[in-house]
Structure formats: structure tokens, C-alpha cells
Amino acid sequence: MCQLLGxxxxxxxxxxxxxxxxxxxxxxxRDGFGIAFFEGAGVRLLVDAQxxxxxxxxxxxxRFPIHSQNIVAHxxxxxxxxVTLANTHPFVRELWGRYWVFAHNGDLKxxxxxxxxxxxxxxxxxxxxxxxxLMQELAKAHASVPTIIELTATLRExxxxxxxxxxxNFMLSNGQALWAHCSTQLHHLVRxxxxxxxxxxxxxxxxxxxxxxxxxxxxAVIVTEPLTRDExxxxxxxxxxxxxxxxxxxxxA
Amino acid sequence: MCQLLGxxxxxxxxxxxxxxxxxxxxxxxRDGFGIAFFEGAGVRLLVDAQxxxxxxxxxxxxRFPIHSQNIVAHxxxxxxxxVTLANTHPFVRELWGRYWVFAHNGDLKxxxxxxxxxxxxxxxxxxxxxxxxLMQELAKAHASVPTIIELTATLRExxxxxxxxxxxNFMLSNGQALWAHCSTQLHHLVRxxxxxxxxxxxxxxxxxxxxxxxxxxxxAVIVTEPLTRDExxxxxxxxxxxxxxxxxxxxxA
Numbered sequence: 001m002c003q004l005l006g007x008x009x010x011x012x013x014x015x016x017x018x019x020x021x022x023x024x025x026x027x028x029x030r031d032g033f034g035i036a037f038f039e040g041a042g043v044r045l046l047v048d049a050q051x052x053x054x055x056x057x058x059x060x061x062x063r064f065p066i067h068s069q070n071i072v073a074h075x076x077x078x079x080x081x082x083v084t085l086a087n088t089h090p091f092v093r094e095l096w097g098r099y100w101v102f103a104h105n106g107d108l109k110x111x112x113x114x115x116x117x118x119x120x121x122x123x124x125x126x127x128x129x130x131x132x133x134l135m136q137e138l139a140k141a142h143a144s145v146p147t148i149i150e151l152t153a154t155l156r157e158x159x160x161x162x163x164x165x166x167x168x169n170f171m172l173s174n175g176q177a178l179w180a181h182c183s184t185q186l187h188h189l190v191r192x193x194x195x196x197x198x199x200x201x202x203x204x205x206x207x208x209x210x211x212x213x214x215x216x217x218x219x220a221v222i223v224t225e226p227l228t229r230d231e232x233x234x235x236x237x238x239x240x241x242x243x244x245x246x247x248x249x250x251x252x253a
Numbered sequence: 254m255c256q257l258l259g260x261x262x263x264x265x266x267x268x269x270x271x272x273x274x275x276x277x278x279x280x281x282x283r284d285g286f287g288i289a290f291f292e293g294a295g296v297r298l299l300v301d302a303q304x305x306x307x308x309x310x311x312x313x314x315x316r317f318p319i320h321s322q323n324i325v326a327h328x329x330x331x332x333x334x335x336v337t338l339a340n341t342h343p344f345v346r347e348l349w350g351r352y353w354v355f356a357h358n359g360d361l362k363x364x365x366x367x368x369x370x371x372x373x374x375x376x377x378x379x380x381x382x383x384x385x386x387l388m389q390e391l392a393k394a395h396a397s398v399p400t401i402i403e404l405t406a407t408l409r410e411x412x413x414x415x416x417x418x419x420x421x422n423f424m425l426s427n428g429q430a431l432w433a434h435c436s437t438q439l440h441h442l443v444r445x446x447x448x449x450x451x452x453x454x455x456x457x458x459x460x461x462x463x464x465x466x467x468x469x470x471x472x473a474v475i476v477t478e479p480l481t482r483d484e485x486x487x488x489x490x491x492x493x494x495x496x497x498x499x500x501x502x503x504x505x506a
Contacts, residue, residue: 041375042338045298056317064309085295093347097373118371118392120350122294139371 002089002105004186005035005073006171006222008178008244012039012067013219017207019061021200021227022073023052031076032088035061036101037068038175043099044068047088070173074103086123090171091131093119095138096145098174102131105224106167106183113161127170130162134172148177148250152243155179159241171222177245180222182236187226189233190248192218198228218247255342255358255477257439258288258326259424261431261497262472265292265320270460272314274453274480276305278328285341286311288326289354290319291428296352297321300341323426327356339376343424344384346372348391349398351427355384358477359420359436366414380423383415387425401430401503405496408432412494424475430498433475435489440479442486443501445471451481471500 005022007015019035033055034047044066048055052075074089081087089103104127111126117136121128134155141154155172159181162168167183180186191198193216195209213219222244226233236242243250258275260268272288286308287300297319301308305328327342334340342356357380364379370389374381387408394407408425412434415421420436433439444451446469448462466472475497479486489495496503 039338042300042341044300044338047295047297056313060309060313085292085297088295092345094373094375097375099375120347122347122350122352 002077003075003224004103004105004169004171004222005071006173006178006180007068007071007219008173008247009069009217009219010247011217012069013217014065014067015071015073016062016065017200017205018221018223018227019073020205021202022075022223023058023062024200024202025075031083033058033073033075034088034090034103035071035073036090036092037066038070038101038173039068041098041175043092043101043175045090045092047085049083049085049088070175070178072101072103072171072173072178074105081124084123087125087128089127091128093131093135095135098145100135100172100174102134102170102172104130105169108162108165108168111162111165130168133162134158145174148243148245152179152241152250156241163239169224177243177250178220178222179241179243180236181241183238185224186222186236187224187233188220188222188236188242188244188249189231190218190220192247196230198231201227201229220244220247220249255330256328257356257358257422257424257475257477258324259426259431259433259475260321260324260472261426261500262322262470263500264470265322266470266472267318267320268324268326269315269318270453270458271474271476271480272326273458274455275326275328275476276311276315277453277455284329284336286326286328287341287343287356288314288324289343289345290321291323291354291426292321294351294428296345296354296428298343298345300338302336302338302341323428323431325354325356325424325426325431327358334377337376340378340381342380344381346384346388348388351398353388353425353427355387355423355425357383358422361415361418361421364415364418383421386415387411398427401496401498405432405494405503409494416492422477430496430503431473431475432494432496433489434494436491438477439475439489440477440486441473441475441489441495441497441502442484443471443473445500449483451484454480454482473497473500473502
């Protein structure tokens with residue numbers, strides 16, 4: 001199974017600590033990785049068909065502090081589609097003058113929706129097909145970028161369609177908010193004042209966020225399996241869609 | 254003025270030598286750079302709002318041999334739009350299940366076409382607007398990916414429209430071919446057997462391509478100003494559109 005990592009913050013934040021823990025899991029997920037950083041409306045996508053443990057691109061992510069308010073990362077264990085750049089998540093499309101970034105963990109068996117709109121897969125994965133379908137249906141449902149609340153309601157209706165074909169854990173961001181949908185496994189936490197120490201599960205690395213953040217900083221981290229030992233990760237329920245904006249879970253959305 | 258660099262090869266080739274010469278010109282063009290590499294149908298886009306001389310992303314391009322058959326690079330001197338990631342070339346869109354990469358050098362004054370289709374600019378540049386318009390019109394002209402010859406004929410008709418609003422030097426690639434249009438300044442050459450020595454104009458670097466290439470390798474390099482002293486660069490005529498496939502100029506297209 002692949003692994004997902006998302007970050008939504010109220011101020012541009014780097015993801016070096018979380019990515020280090022995340023990349024450690026790449027040993028069994030050696031079929032490429034990708035990470036998308038929003039910088040304003042622009043998006044920076046770093047991808048490699050190599051394992052995140054050995055890739056020079058992943059090395060750059062660990063070493064250079066790229067600051068972003070919305071990040072989506074994915075480590076791939078190929079289930080459908082060859083190991084090529086075109087099949088590597090996250091995928092990016094433009095809709096309503098904004099970029100949309102999507103990464104999927106799961107396996108959608110025989111989900112072959114009619115794609116009659118402006119979004120077509122370039123690669124061969126079930127994941128990109130589901131993303132193109134989501135974009136096509138969003139484009140039908142709204143004439144321009146809706147509010148986060150409205151978009152969440154639309155997504156909640158749409159996700160059940162591919163969800164009926166298998167496991168559909170995904171993350172989606174347009175740079176304004178981050179949506180995370182759980183079929184089988186997903187967790188989140190919010191780091192905010194007062195900050196505490198956090199130790200990575202898989203590596204001997206501890207960070208004191210109080211030294212790196214101001215009391216106004218707030219960041220939500222969403223991940224397949226909890227990254228740290230000493231923080232209170234909240235599990236998603238199967239079928240749950242959570243939306244994060246300004247570093248917090250948007251309640252009631 | 255910005256600078257453009259394109260490469261089209263018959264076998265995956267790295268661009269380290271040409272990019273080194275190209276990045277040297279970044280001193281006066283410090284408003285960001287970007288480079289897109291096709292790997293099969295997939296595309297890897299490396300961009301930075303920093304100068305290509307100092308950017309860690311450019312450093313990675315100079316050091317890691319990324320092999321590609323189609324490369325489009327751009328060094329930016331901002332004329333329209335702020336210096337942000339969203340305004341940094343090349344731009345990427347998907348059409349007919351293929352990625353399209355576009356970079357522009359020039360200034361289109363008051364080109365504000367009606368964009369009623371599926372392509373909208375995310376940033377604020379005249380360049381991205383022109384690209385969205387080109388994609389919209391291509392989508393109208395063909396139902397799916399046409400042949401290179403057909404696409405060239407359509408592009409030749411379309412380019413005169415934005416071209417009437419100012420200078421429209423651009424490069425476009427879908428990973429199968431590379432189109433280069435000249436308004437004011439563009440040159441190309443084809444490197445093939447028997448290979449010779451080439452020395453960069455702006456740096457004290459010489460490369461012996463015979464040591465790096467087999468006799469079957471062929472690569473076309475297209476650039477705003479010639480990169481080397483000892484090779485026969487062919488200037489484009491104003492208004493000329495050239496198309497390159499398998500490392501050669503496609504004559505009669």
C-alpha cells in the first residue's frame with residue numbers, strides 16, 4: 001500500500017521533519033515518490049520514480065526548507081500502472097484558474113468512468129483516472145471556484161462513486177485548503193501553541209517545535225500512519241472527508 | 254528580455270552542457286527560471302523564482318544528468334506579472350491525455366482573448382494567457398492528438414493572432430515533438446555524427462560530444478542566442494515556426 005502525507009498551515013512552513021519520517025517508510029514503497037508544494041497559487045512538484053530513501057530529489061526536499069501552506073506527498077507501491085514518471089503521484093490539473101493537486105492511496109478495481117470533459121489521464125493508473133473524473137464533476141457542479149464549504153459538500157457527494165470500486169484514501173488541495181478522504185487508514189494532528197517535543201517513530205530524530213514556531217503558527221499534518229510517538233494523532237473513520245484550512249480542521253464543513 | 258532553450262533528441266539525452274551555458278546568462282535575467290523535462294509521457298518541471306545562477310534547483314539541474322527527449326527551459330526577466338512561482342515559465346497543461354509545456358520570450362501588449370474553454374491562467378502573465386488561448390484553440394481544431402504535421406499547420410495559423418500584439422518567441426512541446434516560433438530572435442543547430450568539440454560562449458567550458466554520444470544519437474538545440482562559438486547555428490526568420498522531432502528539423506512541416 002502507498003503512503004500519503006499532507007500539510008496545511010496558516011503560515012508558510014517547511015515539512016523537512018515530517019518528510020524525513022515519511023521517507024523512512026519508503027523502503028517497502030520503492031516505486032517512486034512525489035511531493036507538491038503550493039507557493040501562493042503556484043505549485044512546485046518534485047517527483048522521482050526512484051525510492052524516496054535514495055532519490056536525489058528527496059535528498060533536496062530533506063535539505064532545502066521549501067516553505068508552503070499546503071503540501072501533498074505520496075510514496076508509491078505500484079498496484080496498477082508501470083513505474084514511470086507519468087504514473088507518479090501527486091497529479092496536477094488546472095481548473096477555474098487554480099492548480100489542483102491529488103494523491104491517492106488504494107486500489108480502485110474497474111473504475112472506468114466516462115471521461116467526456118476536459119480532463120484525461122496521461123498515465124495508466126486508476127488514481128489519475130479517479131482524479132480526472134473528480135475534476136470533470138467539480139467543473140460541472142460549479143462555474144468558478146466555490147467556497148471551501150460548498151466544495152466540501154460537493155466532494156462529499158462525489159467521493160462515494162469511486163469509493164464503491166475499492167479503497168479511496170486521497171488528498172486534494174488547491175492551495176486554499178486541503179481535503180483528505182479516508183477509506184481505510186488516515187490520521188491527523190494539529191501542532192499549535194504551546195508546542196511540545198516530537199520524536200519520529202521510525203528514526204532517532206526529535207524536534208522541539210517551540211524553537212521553530214511562533215505562538216501564532218498552526219499546522220495540520222495528515223498522514224496514513226502516525227509519524228511521531230509523543231503526539232495525539234486522531235484517526236479518521238472509514239468514509240470520512242476532513243477539510244483543513246489555515247492549519248486547522250474546519251469543523252462542520 | 255527573457256531567454257529560451259529547447260532540446261529535442263532521438264534518444265534520452267542530458268542537457269547539462271547547454272544548461273550551464275544558458276544559466277550563465279541568468280545574471281541579467283534574475284527573475285526566476287524553469288526547465289521542463291519529458292520522460293516518456295510524464296513531465297518533470299523544475300522551477301525557481303531565484304536566479305538560475307544561485308538557485309539550488311538550477312544547481313541540481315547542472316549536477317544530475319536528467320535524460321529526456323524533449324526539454325524546454327526559460328530564464329525570466331519580468332516584464333508583466335510579479336516574480337512568483339505562478340508566473341514562472343514553463344507552464345504546463347493537459348490536453349487529449351498528454352502534457353503540453355510552453356515557454357515564451359517577448360511581450361504581448363493588451364492580448365486579452367476570450368477564454369471560454371477549459372484553460373485559464375493561474376498567474377498574471379501575458380505568456381500564460383497566450384498559452385491558454387493556444388490550448389483552447391487547439392482543442393477546438395482537433396478532437397484528439399493530431400499528427401505532428403497537422404498540428405504544425407494549425408499552430409502556424411494560430412500563432413499570428415497573439416503575434417499581432419507584440420513579440421511572440423515561444424517553445425511548445427508535448428513530448429513527441431518540439432515547436433519553436435520566432436518573432437525576433439531564435440537559433441537552432443543539430444548535433445549528430447561526426448560529432449565535434451564545442452566551447453561555450455560565456456564560460457570556459459569545452460565538451461567533446463564524440464566522447465558522450467554514439468553515431469546514432471542526434472539532438473537539436475534551439476536557443477535565443479547561440480550558446481557555443483564553434484558550431485553552425487541557424488537563425489530563424491521573423492514569423493518562422495520550426496518543428497523538431499527525433500532530434501532533427503522536420504522539413505516541409
